[in-house]
Amino acid sequence: MLRRESRLARDGGVVSRQSPVHVVWFKRDLRVADHAPLTEAAARGVVLPLYIVEPEIIHAEDFDARHWAFIRDSLAALRDRLHRLGQPLVVRFGEAVQVFEALAQALSIGALWAHEETSQQVAYARDRRVRAWARARGIPFYEYPSNGVVRRLVSRDGWDATWESRMAAPFPPTVTRLPPVTGLDPGPIPSGAEIGLPPSECLEPQPGGEAAARQALESFLTARGAAYHRALSSPIAAVTASSRLSPYLAWGNLSVRQVVRLARKRLAEVEACPPWERRSLGGNWALSVRTFLKRVGWRCHFIQKLEDEPAVEFENFTRAFDGLRDRTCPDPERLAAWREGQTGFPLIDACLRAVRRTGWLPFRMRAMVVSFAAYDLWLDWRAPALILARWFTDYEPGIHYCQFQMQSGTTGINPIRLYNPEKQARDHDPDGRFIRRWVPELEHVPTDYIHAPYRMPPLLQLATGCRIGRDYPSPIVDHQTAAKAAWARLDAFRQRPEARAEAARILQRHASRRGRSSTARD
Known part of the structure; x- marks a missing residue:
């Protein structure tokens, strides 16, 4: 080595x-x-x-x-x-x-x-x-x-206008010729093993590169994205209906401006079509592209937060929340069960196993597994954040840490987002297809019980070969009890005078100026 x-x-x-x-x-x-x-x-x-x-x-x-x-x-x-x-x-x-x-x-x-x-x-x-x-x-x-991130930003006032001006600015001319630098060995592009990295656990990787990125963007805007607005939360449908551009943006195979300009061009084309022709395109293209563009804008909004306050990679956004959870010694058994997809909640486990093997999850599923770690398991956000940083192929620090803190309740300005894993499973994987793929222990569990197998009668557990507590774990916590306790703890911290004062500072420093209510974008 x-x-x-x-x-x-x-x-x-x-x-x-x-x-x-x-x-x-x-x-x-x-x-x-x-x-x-x-x-x-x-x-x-x-x-x-x-x-x-x-x-x-x-x-x-x-x-x-x-x-x-x-x-x-x-x-x-x-x-x-x-x-x-x-x-x-x-x-x-x-x-x-x-x-x-x-x-x-x-x-x-x-x-x-x-x-x-x-x-x-x-x-x-x-x-x-x-x-x-x-x-x-x-x-x-x-x-x-x-991108739209502004270095040494003094105030968020006017930030949206700056973002718009950057997106509308002319593209720099693409270089067509580069004279060679004589006598220079380009050097090898080493493999992971050659630079000391262990074998990847990602079995279904996305290919990198500018051509692959352009192909993904084109296929999304012309074919795959027709149902984006409906499918973006589904762990099954979103695999193809989502743009899947996040790794290409994270590693710069595409610029944000390229994506925005092509998406806006597509939106203009769709809106120029007569109603009968729009219907023939299938789906609701106008709504899908608008929804997509909104999320592209959010991307720079969140990265700007890390630019303005780099400490959020390590510290709570609201320092008054220090001590809310045990930072130095998170429960090792709970953390291990979450990491290994052995929590006893099928959709949580399926999502964690899936992202470990594929490097990707739709946003709602990401938010749900973080919420579960933060509220149901009451784990400090830092240890789970590092696990998912390694597993997300599209790891973008500015988005990652800001979203982790938002979903963990430590920003001080966002609503508490507490997801019910069983309800999310019924809403977004109603027939259990995603669960059965990634949690094969539950393959023969009837659909009536696939979202909550711990409710199966003992005889049915024997018949399906899935004995709860042996073949598949019992729920690691009672969701309702854990959620109620988490809500009470977090609300108590939020009511402290120092937390309220710091939340006001954070709102002024980091919140979007497009409406001052606390939203998903904040």
Whole structure:
């Protein structure tokens, strides 16, 4: 392992100095189209497109082999695209500043170009080190917004207008040619095993890359999305009816602006059709696309919260809620039962097993499993958040931690969202098809009992081969009792004067200005 890392960290066989090169540093923006740093750098000289495989990122607690598999697909596609332009992607392994320093020793770096990134603390600290290194070296470092998130935002007033202006801004010209950087070995794109990652548990991964992203967007807007507004909460229908664009946005195979512009174009086309032609399209396309666009806007709204308050990755949004749950020692048995999908609540267990193997769940199912951990099991949000960070292929820190806190009740400004697992199962998996796929112990349980198998009479348990407490666990808690206790505890904290005062601050700092009521968007 050490020998492999050492080889990957070398300067890559640069054999001669030449005129200054403009280094375009790819991070969570693995595409060529709508890439302002690449366009601007190419307009000024020779470009060295660079991706750094960083040990501190890939070995962090929130990283998983499934993330690297998606990134690796994306890097291979990006390298191929850039190679056809004249200069393939250069890949290096090592700490970012060390990689840049090695390049600076071998090349004359004219400038460093990148997109602004709102990510986890380890990446934020890395960016600060790189900026300091560039200043010390006298190398200009240009960063461009990659979405609607505003750096150093003073107030949320006017944020929506800024977002709209960015979405409407012209696309930067797509680069059509890159002169090669002579004598530079592009370096290998390592496998997960080569960089020390364990085998992935994700058995049904989405392919990464710009072409796959465009294909997913096109198929959603022309075929799969017709019933999006109805199917987005279903663990079965949403697999195909949802956009499935979240990993492509998380790792930058598509930009938010590309998605918004194409979705708005599709909406305009649909609305221009006469009523009889709309009906012939099937579904309710106008409603589906509007619903989708609303959620795309929410994406930047939540990432902005992490940009403005990076501590929410680790700390309660409302610090007055510190002590609400045991942070240092969450119940290990409850946490393990939740992680392994052995809670005795079929839809909860099916969702957790599914996301572990596929890397994806529809939003309502994500909210439900987080709510169950936070309220039914009364677990502090941090440990479950790290588990799902590793399991979500589309892990986006700004969305992830803000949503986890919202669903756990620690933002101080959102309604308490307490899901009844049995009701959610009957509403969204009425025939138990999803449950039976992911919880095979319940395969022969009759539909009348599939959502609550613990209600089966003993003789029926024997007949179906599913004895509760032996073949499948009894419910880990009584939902009604646990929910009542959780509500009382959380409400007591919310009524404290210090919690009310801090909630007012959070509302002013982070809430949407499109209506001041506390909504899902807040």
